[in-house]
Amino acid sequence: MRLLEGKTVLVTGGSTGIGRAAAIGAAQHGANVAINYASSDDKAASCIAEIEALGQKGLAVKGDVALPETASDFVAQAVDAFGRVDVMVSNAGICPFHAFLDMPAETFERTQRVNMHGAYYMCQAAARQMVAQGDGGAIVAVSSISALVGGEYQTHYTPTKAGVHSLMQSAAIALGRHGIRCNSVLPGTILTEINKDDLADADKRRYMESRTPLGRLGQPEDLIGPIVFLASDMAAYVTGAALLVDGGMFVNLQ
Template identity: 75%
Template structure:
């Protein structure tokens, strides 16, 4: 289905994991795609171009406020417009609470929350200037709703991203810009590969999920494309759990 035919999609953290899956999924849905990441994504660009779509990779650090405007500006120059923006870049260096260094907490906040704010703001300004509205999707987390012993620095940032989308939905609705978030459960990516290297822990985590498995990056593609497309034209300020049912499995 060409849900995003003729549109331009920007994705942060697009070189790997969830961001990469979303970028490729958007291209398969008919969109041109620009990705921003600390690592270049040339192989992804080649895959997208092989699908007959235009693609751009921009490297930088989302924690630096000026990088947001640079990314959006370069994407508009190369691809012409911004229709959909996916704020996905994030880190989670698992750490115990009582001895967590200040720099670990601060870096996590700068990447996950400050980076999301500046990127979303830059994208929204481009959408307003374009006058066509748009869709902004932030990748929050189930961790916005529940705690984690080794995530005391991470969970507040993901709650903040979820809250950012709620407030941005109000601020941007008059411009025809919809703002929503997806809340993944445990998804097998580089962010948690060390934490889940313990086969016993990995099995226990999977056993808590009603659908019986941990998530994969591709599991986020459909929900994100839905929120990006006109199928969700009256959906804004919403949060969609993509967790295999983990959140509701309390008993």
């Protein structure tokens, strides 16, 4: 079953990690896909090649999500290429691990601008286009288990992920009258570019695996099903919700 047949899906941070998996997964389900990316030209090109190999149309648009004009440009280019926007997957994010007491202001502020401001601008731009189209749509934001728990070296990051989760709750109220659904996914520890250095420590990796009832850390592809579901008509009565995708880590407090 191709759950996104004929739809146009936009994905931020789409050249690597969860964003790349979501973009290719959307194409597997019949969508044309536009990705935003920050710097990895080769990886963005290879993502589009995989989308096109699946028989779908792809578009890569480079830009810094921290800037509001990047969002309006991304949506405009997607509409020029594909005619409309049906789904926005707001995924772009950074997490430069750092201690709290000597956190550089720029590290804190850059994390806020990319993760929180970027999500706001992208979701707002997509929603404006969906409202103009007049037939609804879906927004899926990639939050994190970090919206619910703290992290010693993530004091700049966890508030942004709580903010993204909260943004989807409020946007669900603001946009429900337009038939636009807004939900978030909360990944646990997923093996991506963000945490590859942190998890290079074999002891820490084994510890994180031991905390996960399913016995392994996540892969970006583990997010495809949850994201596609929330983007699809199968979730037609789901809005303002948050779906943990963490192998059970959050509930394993004992």
